[in-house]
Amino acid sequence: MSHKKSSNIMQPVKEEHAKVSSEIDQFVDRFLSLMCDRSRRQILELLAVPVDTQEGTKPSLRERRSTDIARELGLSPATTSEHLHQLCDAKLIAARRDRNAVYYHLANEMLVRAFRDLVLALNKEHASRSVRQAN
Numbered sequence: 001m002s003h004k005k006s007s008n009i010m011q012p013v014k015e016e017h018a019k020v021s022s023e024i025d026q027f028v029d030r031f032l033s034l035m036c037d038r039s040r041r042q043i044l045e046l047l048a049v050p051v052d053t054q055e056g057t058k059p060s061l062r063e064r065r066s067t068d069i070a071r072e073l074g075l076s077p078a079t080t081s082e083h084l085h086q087l088c089d090a091k092l093i094a095a096r097r098d099r100n101a102v103y104y105h106l107a108n109e110m111l112v113r114a115f116r117d118l119v120l121a122l123n124k125e126h127a128s129r130s131v132r133q134a135n
Helices: 003-034 036-048 067-071 077-089 109-135
Strands: 094-096 101-106
Touching: 003 036, 003 077, 003 109, 036 077, 036 094, 036 101, 036 109, 067 094, 067 101, 077 094
Parallel strands: none
Antiparallel strands: 094 101
């Protein structure tokens, strides 16, 4: 009978874990689906480039206007705007309005850096496999 009681006690914990796990799965799925688009990855990479500052000071991340992002990546303004909106909704970037201009910057540098590290690891693995296949 004590086994049955402990099983009942554990049930809410399992349900809570399943709920949290489900929420995390949804978050990861959403993040990865956003990152599956090359243009959105390029936007994040562009915003992750630090601005050169004075010697001895920490470089800061650059803010860019949507028109500058579109021009640098060769995208239409409408396409760029849609990608920026999706990245803002996911809280990966944030916007700051200054009169008629809207400036975008990274909002979650840690996630972007982790994803960049993943892409670098995937590139390294791909290169390694390519060399093995060529031999």
